[in-house]
Amino acid sequence: MSGFVDQRTVLVPEGLAGERVDAAMARMFGFSRTxxxxxxxxxxxxxxxxxxxxxxxxxxxxxxxxxxPAEADPLEVVPELVEGIKIIHDDESIVVIDKPVGVAxxxxxxxxxxxxxxxxxxxxxxxxxxxxxxxxxxxxxxDVGTSGVMVITKSEHAYSVLKNAxxxxxxxxxxxxxxxxxxxxxxxxxxxxIGRHPKFDYKFAVMADGRQSVTHYETLExxxxxxxxxxxxxxxxxxxxxxxxxxxxxxxxxxxxxGADPRLAARVGLERQWLxxxxxxFEHPDTGDYVEYESTxxxxxxxxxxxxxxxx
Numbered sequence: 171m172s173g174f175v176d177q178r179t180v181l182v183p184e185g186l187a188g189e190r191v192d193a194a195m196a197r198m199f200g201f202s203r204t205x206x207x208x209x210x211x212x213x214x215x216x217x218x219x220x221x222x223x224x225x226x227x228x229x230x231x232x233x234x235x236x237x238x239p240a241e242a243d244p245l246e247v248v249p250e251l252v253e254g255i256k257i258i259h260d261d262e263s264i265v266v267i268d269k270p271v272g273v274a275x276x277x278x279x280x281x282x283x284x285x286x287x288x289x290x291x292x293x294x295x296x297x298x299x300x301x302x303x304x305x306x307x308x309x310x311x312x313d314v315g316t317s318g319v320m321v322i323t324k325s326e327h328a329y330s331v332l333k334n335a336x337x338x339x340x341x342x343x344x345x346x347x348x349x350x351x352x353x354x355x356x357x358x359x360x361x362x363x364i365g366r367h368p369k370f371d372y373k374f375a376v377m378a379d380g381r382q383s384v385t386h387y388e389t390l391e392x393x394x395x396x397x398x399x400x401x402x403x404x405x406x407x408x409x410x411x412x413x414x415x416x417x418x419x420x421x422x423x424x425x426x427x428x429g430a431d432p433r434l435a436a437r438v439g440l441e442r443q444w445l446x447x448x449x450x451x452f453e454h455p456d457t458g459d460y461v462e463y464e465s466t467x468x469x470x471x472x473x474x475x476x477x478x479x480x481x482x
Contacts, residue, residue, distance in 0.1 A: 184362040186369060187230040191222050192213065195236065202371070209236060229291055247277060247306075250294035252284040258319060258463050263328035263456050265295055266321050268465045275311045275320070280477070283314070291324065298321060298329040310341075313409065318345070318447025319465040323455070331455035336406065341388045342451035345401040346390070346467070347411055348444035349420040350430060352397050357388035360414040364407045373427060374409045376417045383407045385414045395434060396423050396478045412443060423474065438474035446471055 178199065186194045191379070195206035195215070195409035207224045209215050214237045215222060215400065254270035262464045267286065269275075287306065290297055297307035307322045309332040323329040335341050365380030367373035374380075391398040397420070401411055409428075415421055416428035424430055424440030435441075451462040 178236045178238070180234050182228045182230055182232045182234055184230045186228055189228050190224065191217065191226050191228060191234075192224040194228050194234070198234075199236065205280075209238070212239075214239060233372045247285070247291055248288050250284060250288045251292045252286075252289040253290050255286065258465070259461075260295075263325045263454075264321055264332070264454070265290065266319060266450070266463045267310055269317055269320055269447075270468060271315055271317045271470070276308055281314070286320070286322065295322075295324065297324055298326050309336055310343075310406065311408075312447055315442040316445050316447065317465075317468050317471070318465050319450045320447065321450060321452070325455075328455040332452065335452055338405055340452070342449070343403045343406065343447070344449035344451075344461075345403070345411060346446050346448050347387075347399045347401050347415060348396050348423045348471070348478065349399055349415050350396055350423055350434065351420050352392050353389065353399070353418060353420050354389065356392075357384075360385040360387070360418065362414060362417060363470055364410060364413050374407070374413050376413060381405075381407060383410050383414065385411060386387075391479075393478050394481050398475065411445060423478070438477040440470060440474050442470075444471055444474055468472075 180198060192203050192206040192212060195201050196203050210224045213221060216235045217232050227465035250272055256268040258268055258435055259266040267288060274281050276285055276287045306331060309323055310320055311321050361384050362376045364374050364383040365377035367375045386402040387399045389397050390400050412422055412425055412428050421428045421430040422443040423444050424435040425443035428431055446467055449464045454461045
């Protein structure tokens with residue numbers, strides 16, 4: 171078993187007879203279908219002693235053997251400078267950055283791309299040690315596909331104060347979102363609980379048993395195909411703005427995951443959702459003074475907005 175951390179052998183139960191190998195592995199072992207397919211492609215899966223393809227069908231009573239290779243710790247912070255991260259403010263207790271699209275906040279299983287904490291480590295910043303090692307100093311998150319302003323804490327005191335401020339909703343979080351169509355009314359509040367999507371584990375949805383989620387929006391500009399909104403978050407759920415706008419049938423332009431029109435996305439040249447964290451305001455953890463930091467639209471969002479403004 172050298173090089174492998176786990177080896178599992180099971181007999182295929184009647185209930186999984188006829189299932190694809192990748193789907194059966196997902197159900198029996200809790201893998202994602204992608205992870206199962208990767209293991210099959212790498213030759214780490216056998217049925218009755220022979221290699222299989224991910225779409226092969228299983229028979230009841232067959233012996234399924236899975237060897238899970240040892241891997242580098244996916245949560246290890248690798249110091250690595252990331253192009254496009256800008257430092258907006260830096261003092262003894264906090265660092266405020268402008269996060270570009272395509273960068274995760276911290277390492278996580280399934281993400282091998284650049285991270286904010288990896289960049290800060292590579293750039294020589296000393297971050298507070300509160301929280302799990304890969305999330306040190308992290309008091310808020312932005313999706314990989316969302317750009318904009320965010321704060322990371324550098325001292326234990328700042329971490330405690332700001333973590334509390336986010337928890338008690340005293341931080342002012344302002345986003346701009348370009349959404350399809352024209353929300354009616356032009357300004358309002360969406361109060362709808364959000365939970366993990368019942369069918370797709372990478373998505374979220376408005377769910378009766380979800381966590382309370384409150385989004386305030388107002389229309390800044392209305393154009394033929396889309397509206398530019400200013401959005402204030404009261405809560406901070408994963409994908410909150412994207413889920414709430416999609417629930418109103420006005421998904422963010424370019425947000426194909428949540429039902430945006432791919433033709434409009436192509437027309438404006440977007441490969442991600444039009445959503446940007448433009449402003450962050452809070453009481454500074456050391457001085458108690460109210461501070462506010464802003465981020466301008468990145469090039470892809472600015473271009474898409476111009477195309478929408480010029481569309482007739």
